[in-house]
Amino acid sequence: MDTSPGIPGAASTLNAYHWQPGWGWIEAQFQNGALIRLAFADAPSLADPSLPSVIPAPASLRELLDAYFSGRPIAARDALQRLPIRLQGTPFQKRVWAALTEIPYGKTTQYGLLAQRLGSAPRAVGQACKANPVAILVPCHRVLAATGLGGYGGLRSGPAWSRKEALLHLEGAL
Structure with missing residues (x-):
């Protein structure tokens, strides 16, 4: 289910985005341009001070979530094709x-x-x-x-x- 591009041996970059679209705080984390975490939070995470704080999330993610929270259906498969996602698990x-x-x-x-x-x-x-x-x-x-x-x-x-x-x-x- 890894839909993200990857460059073997490339240095890893991690960016975190926090915003409050009306349903509480949402935190998104991207690694090398691929979404690795999207979660509701009580407040922005400050676990890693090297990560940026409240900055705009990528437009593709904001558009998907704005549509969703406005009550417009989004198909998960379509979303996963529009946004690179890397799910790490068993x-x-x-x-x-x-x-x-x-x-x-x-x-x-x-x-x-x-x-x-x-x-x-x-x-x-x-x-x-x-x-x-x-x-x-x-x-x-x-x-x-x-x-x-x-x-x-x-x-x-x-x-x-x-x-x-x-x-x-x-x-x-x-």
Whole structure:
């Protein structure tokens, strides 16, 4: 699922972008021009002081997220083709993340159904969703438990969990 260009042996550059599009802070990290992390945050991360602070994110990412948060459907596969993304994880996690991109905007599936399709267990799928480094564009929020929303980011309550519900309402899936 690596859609990014890479130059073997080239020096690595890491850039972080933080902005607040109305849904709270979002942090995007790019390595060598490829998106490696997209996450909601309570505030901009200051974990690495060498990274730039609040600066504009690349236009392609801003356009995708502006469209999404305005309620316009974006297809995950289309987004992944417009924006270079490098997902780092286990082979199983990458299989789950690839399957997540096939869930259409405004639709949901269940952990159990996705696990059955991948020949795995629902809990393993849930753990891969929890480890998803690229929120929204790899739409783990579209996976539900058999008995309700399930978790989000490993939580079953609080602001992060409420965000899952809000994203699904935005998409018209709830």
